[in-house]
Amino acid sequence: MTESVGELRARLGPRLLTGEAVQAYRHDAAPLAAPGVPLAVVRAREEGDVQQALRWAHRHHVAVVPRGGGTGLAGGATAVDGCLVVSLAGMDRIVEMRADDQYCVVQAGVITADLDRAAARHGLMYAPDPSSHETSTIGGNLATNAGGLRCVKYGVTRDWTLGLRAVLADGRVLATGRRTVKGVAGYDLTGLLVGSEGTLGVIVEATLRLRPRPSGAPVTVVAQFPLLEAAATAALEITRAGLDPGLMELLDAATLAALSDHTRMDFEEAAALLLVQFDGAGREDAADAALAVLTRGGAGTALRSESAAEAAELVGLRRLAYPALARRGVPFTEDVCVPRSRLAEMVRHIQAVAAAHACEIATVAHAGDGNLHPLFVLPHGTTGIPANVSRAADEIFARALELGGTLTGEHGVGTLKRRWLEREMSAECAEVTRAVKWALDPHGILNPGKAVPFPGEGDGDDLPG
Incomplete structure (x- = not known):
């Protein structure tokens, strides 16, 4: 294999890393996903680099692990032994910004927040904003x-x-979709690739929608509740009232305690905090209406921001939740999602599971869409998932499915949730998924061991790892 790597080095030169230099590319932000040791790392600068890498890997049956900013929380970018990591971080160019048509074309390594800032210069916005938006890539x-x-x-x-x-397993480039507002020609291959966690192809470029940026500074409402379930119920009442918040975030007592230590702010022993922000036309009236809803819903304190800076500062608290909790121990973060009307039931269940299994679980949630992040805080030095945590996660996933939900709303399956996926997917869905996988990746080299609901990628092939 060393001779073969030399062949790849001849094509890529210094863009190929081997030896100790590969260590920094072994894992993403999921601390409990056990990383392997890559054979080599390709730091791609252009589409052709990715093509060269995949043609070589396809020819030699070497596993390929695509990598962006390394911010994933499910182990989706975790290396396997003997793999070729393909880093897209260096492909960070905004190729086109078409303000009149409200779209842009960007390479895969563009930072999410950088794209939104670039769009803002044209009076536009790119709205998806994971908490890692300052470091995660498109x-x-x-x-x-x-x-x-x-x-x-x-x-x-x-x-x-x-x-x-996207570059396919054999090095071919697949161009999907369109640049028009509407279009239904052929199968939706774009939608298929989005969310596939690098198991069907390596995405190198995207054409993305933009939209006019809301005018004026947003207004943030913050409410403290004596009961977590009451806060979750109040979130549903905001939706029922038709107030259309731009964001609505729920933080439980454990998260607030960590934030108090991290920021030196005092949340007065609240059991929960609900942050609701409104933007665009009617935001002032919507904020006032939300205050009334939250007060009726049992909030002990409910206030609204008085300036743009204060509105941003309050939302900034939510973005600090994960680093604040990470200071307390090793974080194992999940992201079940349930119908919005079942949010209160789900937070109640998580509290009961934490007590039953003696786990420390801090919960934050995108309350407006039922997406919860129960975060297990494990002792420093933990290297695997403890038995009681595994049992607790089992019960959380099972309850989410019983309530009509899913075991992952946005983090992906990666390696950490793969063993639970078969509970959500029917046998028919698994069969079709496998057929699609093998049609595009017949040797099973693309991100093996991730995302798909069945074992055995590369059956019959000599895949490293």
Whole structure:
């Protein structure tokens, strides 16, 4: 294999890393996903680099792990032993910004927040904004169909994707989609690739929707509740009232305690905090109406921001939740999603599971769309999922499915949730998924061991790892 790697080095030169240099590319932000050791790393700068890498890997039956910003929380970018990691971080160019047509064309390595800032210079916005938006890449967002805080009003990554360029397992380039507002020619291959976690192709470029940026500074309402379930119920009442928030985030007592330590703010021992932000026309009236709804719903304190800076600062608290909790231990973050009307039931169940299995679970949620992040805080030095945590996760996933939900709303399956996926997918769905996988990746080299609901990628082939 060393001789074969030399062949790849001859084509890619310094863009190919081997030896100790590969260590930084072994894992993403999922600390409990056990990483393998790559054979080599390709730091792609253009589409042709990715083609060269995949042609070589296809020819030699070497596993390929695509990688963006390394911010994933499900182990989707975790290396397997002997694989070729293909990093798209260097493909960070905004190719086109078409303000009149409200779309842009970007390479996979563009940082999510950088794209939104670039769009803002044209009076436009790119709305998907995962909490890692300052470091996550568009390619990674596409791979997991990422959501974020603003998706309650503006939708997730797939809703903003018009077309893609992806390099297939054998090095061919597949161009999907269109640049028009409407279009229904052929199968929706764009939608198929979004959320496929690098198992069907390596996304190198995307054509993305933009939309006019809401005018004026947003208004944020913050409410403290003595009961977590009451806060979840109040979130549903905001939706029932037709107030259309731009974001609505729920933080439980454990998260607030971590934030208090991290920011030196005092949340007065609240059991829950609900953040609701409104933007665009009618935002002032909507904020006032939300205050009334939250007060009726049992909020002990409910206030609204008085300035743009204060509105941003309050939302910034939510973005600090994960790093604040990570200071307390090893975080194992899940992201079940349930129908909005079942949110209160789900938070109640998570509390009961934490008590029953003696787990420390901090819950934050995109309350407006029923997407919860129960975060297990494990002792520093934990390297695997403890038995009690695994049992607790089992019960959380099972209850989410019973309530008509899903085991992942936006993080993806990766490696950490793969063993639970068969509970959600029917045998027929698994069969069709497998057929699609093998049609595009007959040797099973693309991100093996991730996302798909069945074992055995590469059956009959000599795949590393």
